[in-house]
Amino acid sequence: MADESNNPLFFRRILITIDEDDRPSTSRAFRFAMTMARDYQAHLGIASVLESNDISIYESLMPDKLNEKRDELKAIVKEYADKATAFGVNDVRSIVAEGGDVDDVVLQKVIPEFKPDLVVCGADVDFASHGHPGAIGLRLAKKSDVSVIVIR
Amino acid sequence: MADESNNPLFFRRILITIDEDDRPSTSRAFRFAMTMARDYQAHLGIASVLESNDISIYESLMPDKLNEKRDELKAIVKEYADKATAFGVNDVRSIVAEGGDVDDVVLQKVIPEFKPDLVVCGADVDFASHGHPGAIGLRLAKKSDVSVIVIR
Numbered sequence: 052m053a054d055e056s057n058n059p060l061f062f063r064r065i066l067i068t069i070d071e072d073d074r075p076s077t078s079r080a081f082r083f084a085m086t087m088a089r090d091y092q093a094h095l096g097i098a099s100v101l102e103s104n105d106i107s108i109y110e111s112l113m114p115d116k117l118n119e120k121r122d123e124l125k126a127i128v129k130e131y132a133d134k135a136t137a138f139g140v141n142d143v144r145s146i147v148a149e150g151g152d153v154d155d156v157v158l159q160k161v162i163p164e165f166k167p168d169l170v171v172c173g174a175d176v177d178f179a180s181h182g183h184p185g186a187i188g189l190r191l192a193k194k195s196d197v198s199v200i201v202i203r
Numbered sequence: 204m205a206d207e208s209n210n211p212l213f214f215r216r217i218l219i220t221i222d223e224d225d226r227p228s229t230s231r232a233f234r235f236a237m238t239m240a241r242d243y244q245a246h247l248g249i250a251s252v253l254e255s256n257d258i259s260i261y262e263s264l265m266p267d268k269l270n271e272k273r274d275e276l277k278a279i280v281k282e283y284a285d286k287a288t289a290f291g292v293n294d295v296r297s298i299v300a301e302g303g304d305v306d307d308v309v310l311q312k313v314i315p316e317f318k319p320d321l322v323v324c325g326a327d328v329d330f331a332s333h334g335h336p337g338a339i340g341l342r343l344a345k346k347s348d349v350s351v352i353v354i355r
Contacts, residue, residue, distance in 0.1 A: 057290060059241075060234035082212035083350075089211075090242070138209060174350075192344050192353050198235075198326075200352040201344050 062087060062198070066096040066167035068157060068187065069131055071124065076173030080202040081131060084171040089139040096165040097131045099124050100156045101149035121147065154190050167197055174203040214239060214350070218248040218319035220309060220339065221283055223276065228325025232354040233283060236323040241291040248317040249283045251276050252308045253301035273299065306342050319349055326355045 067084040070077045088095035101124050128145045135143045146165060148156045162170070172188030192199040219236040222229045240247035253276050280297045287295045298317060300308045314322070324340030344351040 056230050056234070057286065058234060059238040060231055061238050078208050079212055082208070082210060086211040086213050134209065189341075189345050192351075193341050196355060198352065198354045199344075200350065202350045203348060 061091045062093055062167075062169035063091070064094045064096070064165065064167045065169045065171060066098060066161065066165050067131075067171040068153075068161075068191070069097055069099045069128060070173065071099065071127060074173055074175050076175045076202055078173075080171050080173040080200075081134075083200070083202055085135050085138045085140055087169075087171075088135065088142075092141065094142045094144070095135055095140050096144045096146055096161075096167060097128055097135065098146035098148060098157065098161045098165070099128050100153045100161075101147065102151075102153055102156075121149070153187055154194065157187075157191060158194055162195065162197065170195060170197060170199045172199065172201055174201050213243045214245055214319075214321035215243070216246045216248070216317065216319045217321045217323060218250060218313065218317050219283075219323040220305075220313075220343070221249055221251045221280060222325065223251065223279060226325055226327050228327045228354055230325075232323050232325040232352075233286075235352070235354055237287050237290045237292055239321075239323075240287065240294075244293065246294045246296070247287055247292050248296045248298055248313075248319060249280055249287065250298035250300060250309065250313045250317070251280050252305045252313075253299065254303075254305055254308075273301070305339055306346065309339075309343060310346055314347065314349065322347055322349060322351045324351065324353055326353050 065084050065088050067081055084095060087093060101121055125147050128147055132143045132145045146161055148160050150156055170191055172191055174186055174188055188201040192201055217236050217240050219233055236247060239245060253273055277299050280299055284295045284297045298313055300312050302308055322343055324343055326338055326340055340353040344353055
């Protein structure tokens with residue numbers, strides 16, 4: 052094997068997880084992800100998760116309510132995607148996932164499907180209804196098998 | 204305040220923590236830190252910590268032994284610094300710190316002095332003698348108040 056220890060290292064598939072609420076660290080994390088994706092011609096995946104906890108049992112019996120929440124989240128992710136495209140990122144994919152716990156959905160559905168080599172997350176991104184205390188980025192940093200950056 | 208939400212975001216002071224042992228994730232982390240520092244003209248700090256645990260009580264009574272260990276670590280950090288300079292990083296600083304636990308030394312001495320806006324760490328960097336289980340990068344990601352990237 053050639054000695055690669057002096058080669059540049061950057062990322063080719065960058066996944067950013069977006070909070071529904073617009074927290075300051077989400078904005079900074081998104082700016083970093085856009086900058087990397089533009090400057091290194093990386094693929095950018097913008098993901099958000101519709102949590103089960105966001106949906107009450109009452110609402111889950113009403114498909115219209117659920118569709119409405121899903122559409123809201125899709126619109127938020129699309130807004131970020133449009134921003135990234137305008138910023139100069141060539142390859143942007145919007146991802147809205149659902150079903151269960153945010154950590155689990157990102158680790159078990161979003162990451163295996165998008166196959167990022169870097170996950171970008173704001174330090175204070177913690178979905179409101181989330182069961183575990185502490186920020187999602189830190190848990191992804193611990194559990195994921197790809198590189199993770201926690202932006203503050 | 205101007206709307207900065209569409210501005211690029213990158214780092215200007217990058218700190219990498221180096222393990223004495225040459226683990227694969229250290230090498231990748233170092234390549235990423237060099238790449239960012241070169242491409243964005245950032246300051247690069249290369250830090251390693253001489254742990255108290257690395258020094259037996261017997262050795263601590265022998266200043267020569269301690270000096271020898273310190274010199275060994277300085278030589279390792281200097282090797283990384285020379286590599287970074289050859290790679291094209293203009294501003295490189297070598298940092299060898301000591302006194303206590305790696306986490307504490309990095310958080311309480313190295314970060315306040317170098318003032319990084321990004322800390323880069325390999326996922327499996329865990330000083331051999333370290334008291335806590337788990338990788339240092341994850342603990343820095345949790346405890347630090349700057350952005351942290353854990354490289355795998």
